[in-house]
Amino acid sequence: MHDVRFKGEDILGRQLELAEANYKKLREHGIRSVSVLGAIGSGKTTLIERAIVRLQGEGLRVGTIAADSAGDDDHRRFLAKGACSVNINTQDDCHLDAHTVDHALDDLPLGELDVLFVENVGNLICPADFPLGTEREIVVISVTEGDDMVRKHPKIFAQTDLVVVNKVDLAAAVGVDPQRLVADYAAINPHGKIVLTEAKGGRGVDEVLALLGFPCTNTQW
Amino acid sequence: MHEYAVVDELITSLLPRLETIPGEVSAVFVRKGELRILSDRALENAFELLSRGTRLESARLVVESVAAVVGCAACSYEGASTYYGDEGGHFAIPVLACPRCGAAVSVVCGRELYVDRVAIKDDVPPSGGVQ
Ligand SMILES: Nc1nc2c(ncn2[C@@H]2O[C@H](COP(=O)(O)OP(=O)(O)O)[C@@H](O)[C@H]2O)c(=O)[nH]1
Ligand SMILES: [Mg+2]
Ligand SMILES: [Zn+2]
Numbered sequence: 001m002h003d004v005r006f007k008g009e010d011i012l013g014r015q016l017e018l019a020e021a022n023y024k025k026l027r028e029h030g031i032r033s034v035s036v037l038g039a040i041g042s043g044k045t046t047l048i049e050r051a052i053v054r055l056q057g058e059g060l061r062v063g064t065i066a067a068d069s070a071g072d073d074d075h076r077r078f079l080a081k082g083a084c085s086v087n088i089n090t091q092d093d094c095h096l097d098a099h100t101v102d103h104a105l106d107d108l109p110l111g112e113l114d115v116l117f118v119e120n121v122g123n124l125i126c127p128a129d130f131p132l133g134t135e136r137e138i139v140v141i142s143v144t145e146g147d148d149m150v151r152k153h154p155k156i157f158a159q160t161d162l163v164v165v166n167k168v169d170l171a172a173a174v175g176v177d178p179q180r181l182v183a184d185y186a187a188i189n190p191h192g193k194i195v196l197t198e199a200k201g202g203r204g205v206d207e208v209l210a211l212l213g214f215p216c217t218n219t220q221w
Numbered sequence: 222m223h224e225y226a227v228v229d230e231l232i233t234s235l236l237p238r239l240e241t242i243p244g245e246v247s248a249v250f251v252r253k254g255e256l257r258i259l260s261d262r263a264l265e266n267a268f269e270l271l272s273r274g275t276r277l278e279s280a281r282l283v284v285e286s287v288a289a290v291v292g293c294a295a296c297s298y299e300g301a302s303t304y305y306g307d308e309g310g311h312f313a314i315p316v317l318a319c320p321r322c323g324a325a326v327s328v329v330c331g332r333e334l335y336v337d338r339v340a341i342k343d344d345v346p347p348s349g350g351v352q
Contacts, residue, residue, distance in 0.1 A: 001247065001340055001341065001342055001343060002343060003338045003339070003341070004242055004339050004341055005337065006335070006337065006338060008333070008335040008336075008337060009335060010334055010335050011230050011231045011234065011251070012230055012334060014230065125258060126223035127223075128258045129223055129227065129257060129258060129259060130223065130226075154314040156258060158256070158305070158314050158316060159256060159317070188305050189316070190318045191317065191318060191325040
């Protein structure tokens with residue numbers, strides 16, 4: 001028996017290269033990009049819908065990539081808000097990958113966009129190992145998933161520098177104290193930012209956008 | 222279940238690298254940084270399934286963990302991270318803050334995922350006929 005050693009290239013090296021290429025492509029077009037991760041139903045689409053309207057009010061042109069296992073519901077919601085959108089069905093795949101995003105970018109008028117939101121498949125865990133090449137990444141959770149959400153997935157939150165806790169309007173009804181999530185996150189990621197939102201009503205959305213580098217000056221919603 | 226996608230990439234990229242190496246591969250050693258969100262069990266199971274019909278069919282996958290190392294720009298600390306964990310010590314997660322000054326740190330090690338080496342079974346040399 002003998003061992004043969006390798007140079008240690010990353011197993012997902014191809015994915016990392018594709019993500020890097022996406023990053024460059026978006027940069028070249030001057031597009032600021034954000035990927036949105038989180039469990040099914042946490043409010044990813046609602047938050048992006050709000051962001052589209054808000055950023056358009058600031059004169060920015062917004063594009064979206066909507067990824068779901070099946071259907072085009074989110075895609076239609078983005079179109080209805082006036083975004084340029086591309087729909088992706090991942091079918092049985094639990095995550096979006098850089099290669100798929102690259103194809104979606106081909107279908108978007110990149111020269112006419114300022115901002116791009118990529119909504120990943122509803123899944124908190126799997127997408128974490130597959131960078132897409134966006135500039136920023138946010139994780140959306142909601143109080144209805146329980147107040148132990150952050151502690152149950154410490155590795156994810158330790159590496160996520162912006163977390164949105166959505167549906168705070170339902171906190172009392174489901175008996176969840178959002179501050180518990182805030183405290184857990186502070187222990188796991190002392191330098192991360194966490195925002196409590198009610199995306200449906202628009203509460204907290206401006207704060208999220210400001211942390212993403214989009215200060216909104218327009219007072220009209 | 223993204224472990225399947227990872228192992229698929231692993232096998233696809235490893236097979237061509239093995240072409241120049243004769244002998245039966247008995248084990249594939251993967252180094253996994255402790256910040257990666259991948260289950261060892263799921264990786265092993267995926268390997269068993271996806272290696273069928275390839276040269277890696279009789280090899281087993283061994284996952285070795287790599288501890289996180291963080292670097293601090295503020296005080297130039299470089300070394301082990303601080304950890305967050307439950308009291309019983311069932312798990313511990315690296316916290317990305319400097320253990321010396323508390324500033325935000327960058328990850329030096331802990332996110333890697335690579336094939337470090339493979340174990341090759343040597344052909345048994347022909348015996349001299351004597352016991
Ligand atoms: N009460 C409440 N419901 C919300 C809020 N944000 C989203 N929802 C609802 O939660 C459901 C799932 O939202 P959606 O944005 O589609 O979630 P996604 O699967 O993460 O994209 C929808 O019925 C939304 O109207 C909120 O802040 N408060
Ligand atoms: Mg959605
Ligand atoms: Zn320091």
